[in-house]
Amino acid sequence: MSAVEASSQLVVGDAPWPKNHWYVAAYSHEISDKPLARELLDTPVVLFRDSRGQLGALFDRCPHRGMPFSEGEVVGDALQCPYHGMEFDTSGQCTHIPSSQMIPKRMCVSAYPVQEQYGLVWIWMGDPDQLGPLPDLARWGFGRADWHWEPAVCLEVAANYLLPLENLLDASHITFLHKGQIDQGLVASHPFEVTVNGTELRVDRVLEKEKQSPLTMKTFGFSGDTATRSIIAEAFLPALCGIRVEIRPDSDPDQAPQVNQLAVGITPRNRKSCYQFTAVAQTFPFINEQRNEDLRNLLMEDVAAMESIQRLHERLAPDLRPEFSVKSDEAAMRARRILARMIEEEA
Ligand code: FES
Ligand SMILES: [Fe+2]
Known part of the structure; x- marks a missing residue:
């Protein structure tokens, strides 16, 4: 597909946010x-x-x-x-x-x-008359007796909140930015499907007969040869993203998949920085004792990239920072349009 010029109203690097929503403010244990x-x-x-x-x-x-x-x-x-x-x-x-x-x-x-749920503290800073329900983390396994779930790591990112939000919706970057850690080089060019339902987006990829990477094997305790891996990226705009990885070993295709669900609350600090509060739910016990350290190290690669983009954005005049979008940006571009509409509707 040929490159097409981005045409969203929201400028990455300086995007405002909708106010009448719950955002994660902290972990329960921090307060x-x-x-x-x-x-x-x-x-x-x-x-x-x-x-x-x-x-x-x-x-x-x-x-x-x-x-x-x-x-x-x-x-x-x-x-x-x-x-x-x-x-x-x-x-x-x-x-x-x-x-x-x-x-x-x-x-x-x-x-x-403020409301607490599953170790996260959510805050509503918009119009109190518009107060709505919390985003539903139960659908991702949080709170379920047969799942394992816990708060994970909080990262401060010196970049506009839209950068990590789009980063989480766009799994194509893992082939390059996280070289070899969670992908053997196939994800970037693998077909995907985008589904939009109101302010919710979902991007599905299914990789069959895939040789698994070191961090995936460590997280899942997988020692087999190849597996079918589903990667599902979701966003419940504006404040919550999720990455779900499901693994089914090829040696036992009838086995129920093991599921690891990462939830990420993205909360703007201001136009130029944000927080990422992560929590994890999975269908199997936490076997990787360094899981928070591994997650932090992986996400810090994203943070470094987001902050580099933000710095350059701030240094350059608008006419020197065009963006050209390609097929893999479909979900991010749709998220931008939905967010722009949400902001407009609040005006
Ligand atoms: S009591 Fe708060 S400033 Fe005086
Ligand atoms: Fe990443």
């Missing part, structure tokens, strides 16, 4: 009575648990004189500002002013809805 500062969707946020374990997510700025709450501490059921000691509860309401008995009702700060 305690020690306030955690995090920049999310261009907004400073402080996350904490009060003495009852209740989760709070507040705009990280004291309305009194602008001190970051995240430099304070949790006192009982409130977060205490370190400057003059005013206290605010998880609803954002001030509950104590040391110098006054009277607490004005407007002495409050924005509090964001």
